[in-house]
Amino acid sequence: MIVCVTLNSCLDKTLVVPEWQPGDLVRGKSVREVVGGKGNNVARALKRLGRSARPATFLGGPVGRHCAELLRRDDGFDAIAVPTQSETREILTVLTEGTPNQTAFFDPDPAVTPREAEQFADEIEKALAGREVLALTLSGSSPSPATHGLFSDLISLARARRIPVFLDTYGPALDAIWGFWPMALQLNRKEAAGRLRKTEVSDGDVLGLLADWSRHGVTCGVVTDGPRAVLAQIRDKRYRVIPPSIKVVNPIGSGDSLLAGLVDGWLNQLDPEAMLRRAVACAVSNALVWDAGAVNPDEVDRLADEIVVEPIG
Numbered sequence: 001m002i003v004c005v006t007l008n009s010c011l012d013k014t015l016v017v018p019e020w021q022p023g024d025l026v027r028g029k030s031v032r033e034v035v036g037g038k039g040n041n042v043a044r045a046l047k048r049l050g051r052s053a054r055p056a057t058f059l060g061g062p063v064g065r066h067c068a069e070l071l072r073r074d075d076g077f078d079a080i081a082v083p084t085q086s087e088t089r090e091i092l093t094v095l096t097e098g099t100p101n102q103t104a105f106f107d108p109d110p111a112v113t114p115r116e117a118e119q120f121a122d123e124i125e126k127a128l129a130g131r132e133v134l135a136l137t138l139s140g141s142s143p144s145p146a147t148h149g150l151f152s153d154l155i156s157l158a159r160a161r162r163i164p165v166f167l168d169t170y171g172p173a174l175d176a177i178w179g180f181w182p183m184a185l186q187l188n189r190k191e192a193a194g195r196l197r198k199t200e201v202s203d204g205d206v207l208g209l210l211a212d213w214s215r216h217g218v219t220c221g222v223v224t225d226g227p228r229a230v231l232a233q234i235r236d237k238r239y240r241v242i243p244p245s246i247k248v249v250n251p252i253g254s255g256d257s258l259l260a261g262l263v264d265g266w267l268n269q270l271d272p273e274a275m276l277r278r279a280v281a282c283a284v285s286n287a288l289v290w291d292a293g294a295v296n297p298d299e300v301d302r303l304a305d306e307i308v309v310e311p312i313g
Contacts, residue, residue, distance in 0.1 A: 001052045001132045002263060003080075004043040005124065007150060007173070008109060008143040009057040011067050012036030014093045029097060034074070034291070035067045036091055038139035038168060041253040043077060044293030045260035045282060049300070051267075056080035056124060058112055058143075061087035080127060082120045086110035100249070109143035117146040125157050135263050137166045138182070139256060142173035149176045156180045164266065168259050170194060184220040184266070185213050186259055192223050206231045207238060207312070220262065222279075224255055227287075230280055231312075234272040238312040241276045243284050244303065253292025258283035260293070261300070277304040 012035065015028045035055075043053035059067050059081045067088055071079045089107035096102070127133060136158045138151045151173050158165045165182035167174075170191035192209055193201045201209075210221040210233035222232045227248070230241040261282030265275030281303035285295040 001054055001130070002043075002046055002135045002137060003124065003127050003133055004039040004046070004053050004055050004137045004139065005151075005154065006037035006039030006055065006057040006140050007112075007147050008089075008141050009035060009037035009040060009059065009067060010089045010091045010107070011063050011070075012091045012093065014095055016095050016097050018097055019099075020096065033066075033070060035070050036292075038256045039137060040071070040075075041256035041293040042137050042139055042168075042260045042263075044075065044291075045253075045257040045286065045295050046263060047076075048293070048295045049260060049264045049282070049297055051260075051264060054078060054080065054127070056082075056120075056127065058082050058084045058110070058116065058120065059088050060084035060110060063090060064088035080123050082116060082123055084110060084112055084116050086112065102250075109141075112144045112146050114146045117150055120147075121150060121153050121157070124154055128157055128161055128163060133161075133163055134267055135164050135166060137168070137259060137263060139168045139259065141169065141171060145172075148172040152176045152178060152180075155182055166259055166263050166266075168255065181213070181216040181218050183218070184222070184259075184262055185218045186222040186224070186255070186262070188255060189223060189225040203231065207233075210238065220266070220275075222258070222262070222276075224258065224283070226251065230258075230276070232276055234275075237272060239273070239276060240310040240312055241280050242308040242310070243280050244306040246284060246288060248287045250290045250292070251287050253294075254283040254286045257286035257293055257295050260295070273309045274304075276309055277307045280304075280307050 016030045020026045043055045046053040071077045093104045159180045166184040167182035168186040213221040232239045261279030265278045281300045285299045
């Protein structure tokens, strides 16, 4: 079992519409709902890879109850859902039919209370106490000040039980990490720039950041850059990982799928280069379909052979 934490879940609606312009009255052709949030996508990708995963998140109000039902009915998950007074946010993605063009509209983040954050930590501690938990993933943004330190607390709880932690976050939640650091840490290039308080970063900046993480005890550090090369450091070895060129259907969820591939590769005890190939292959497989986290295991195996891993001296 892998516990997959999301602090800022949402009800993600995709509305398919004909070609339109701002100001038009547009009638949708179809609508689909899924529970969004990076950790939920990680759980879906892990399930596709044959792993048992359990999402954990905050859910509030009628929208939150609907999300809990979707996770159970559509995804087949036994989720850990901590209730909040604030309603779970909604995201409306408008997809123009027959094109890759999409625009997303986000509700404001919910206000999680300190008591709700404390209850969440208690629920995760209970889950980690079970012997069946093999890893903990922590993904996405922190919605409110009460949750900014939660990832740091959960890393400490997991490390005390020798459970590997895979972290993919940025901003206040990453700034709050101190003392115990995760086993694996993943950012994209924009988030790495924010971490370094820069607008853009060079490869040298990224490699310096990876080295800094390593000094803090991070065994596996990864910085992605969309369809471009991934830079990674595993222990004292550094790598450039080059994905194949593809026709992208939807890139959303590719980073989450990459994290799922890292977890799966780590638990399978793959060597560093094989683990990076598998992780990036998961990201590429995700980008070839619309649904976030819907990786194809057979395609992942095929794509892994097309990925180039170059050691960096």
